[in-house]
Amino acid sequence: MKTKDEIAVINPNFSIPLPVDLTITKSIWQIGHGNLVVKNSDGNIMFKIEGSIFSFNGTRVMSDAVGAPIVTLRKKIFSVFDTWKVFRGEGQDKRDLIFIVERASIFQMKTKLAVFLAENKYEDVCDYTVQTSWFERSCQVNVGDSSTKLAQVCISKTNMRKNSWLDRLFSGEDRFEVMVYPNVDCAFIVALIVILDEIVSNSRRSPKHKCNGGGVFSSLFLIVCFFFFFFLKHRQNRDTTFFCFHPTPQRDNLNYYS
Numbered sequence: 080m081k082t083k084d085e086i087a088v089i090n091p092n093f094s095i096p097l098p099v100d101l102t103i104t105k106s107i108w109q110i111g112h113g114n115l116v117v118k119n120s121d122g123n124i125m126f127k128i129e130g131s132i133f134s135f136n137g138t139r140v141m142s143d144a145v146g147a148p149i150v151t152l153r154k155k156i157f158s159v160f161d162t163w164k165v166f167r168g169e170g171q172d173k174r175d176l177i178f179i180v181e182r183a184s185i186f187q188m189k190t191k192l193a194v195f196l197a198e199n200k201y202e203d204v205c206d207y208t209v210q211t212s213w214f215e216r217s218c219q220v221n222v223g224d225s226s227t228k229l230a231q232v233c234i235s236k237t238n239m240r241k242n243s244w245l246d247r248l249f250s251g252e253d254r255f256e257v258m259v260y261p262n263v264d265c266a267f268i269v270a271l272i273v274i275l276d277e278i279v280s281n282s283r284r285s286p287k288h289k290c291n292g293g294g295v296f297s298s299l300f301l302i303v304c305f306f307f308f309f310f311l312k313h314r315q316n317r318d319t320t321f322f323c324f325h326p327t328p329q330r331d332n333l334n335y336y337s
Contacts, residue, residue, distance in 0.1 A: 093264050104117075150266065151168065205224070233256050
């Protein structure tokens with residue numbers, strides 16, 4: 080039974096009255112697959128997330144330790160705000176919808192996601208937010224736009240040595256440490272982290288699709304470079320024309336005296 084302070088978006092059975100430490104592991108060798116494994120502090124598997132990264136509909140299925148589907152994460156095709164919808168079980172109908180996740184705005188210095196529960200019909204105010212500083216490999220899940228935290232995420236300490244590509248190459252995986260606060264739905268938090276990772280990874284794979292601050296600065300830099308080289312080319316052409324123009328008064332004078 081749900082208590083007053085309990086956050087049970089997906090299932091109250093995944094809400095524990097104590098802080099929960101989770102480890103999310105994603106293999107970097109499974110090309111074309113977005114498979115992740117979530118374990119608790121005892122090393123026991125709590126969740127599995129499976130799905131092809133390069134599938135057209137961007138579907139991910141989260142299951143429990145024995146393989147029973149919990150929720151299905153479906154990416155909305157051709158979405159400006161990188162919208163994902165989360166359905167109960169393997170459903171895809173409106174009646175199975177639990178919540179929607181999307182970028183809070185198009186242009187962002189740091190990725191921020193807005194979460195709207197299914198019963199939030201107007202979506203004028205978000206129910207939860209995911210605020211991240213992904214370049215420092217950290218993020219947090221809050222209630223609405225408040226400072227009330229539900230979970231804290233950071234890169235695993237085993238890969239904390241500047242998270243170099245060499246460390247990732249030898250370990251063969253990306254690992255994230257998640258601390259879920261008491262009475263918070265662990266499945267809900269994991270689903271948000273999976274969506275966040277997909278959005279950030281997709282932005283890195285597709286530069287044209289970037290809507291974050293890095294993409295904006297890259298575009299501005301290219302525009303400035305274009306105008307700079309255009310100016311130099313125009314200046315060079317103008318100077319060349321000036322120095323190559325020779326009037327012919329001497330030839331006229333020569334013809335005059337001849």
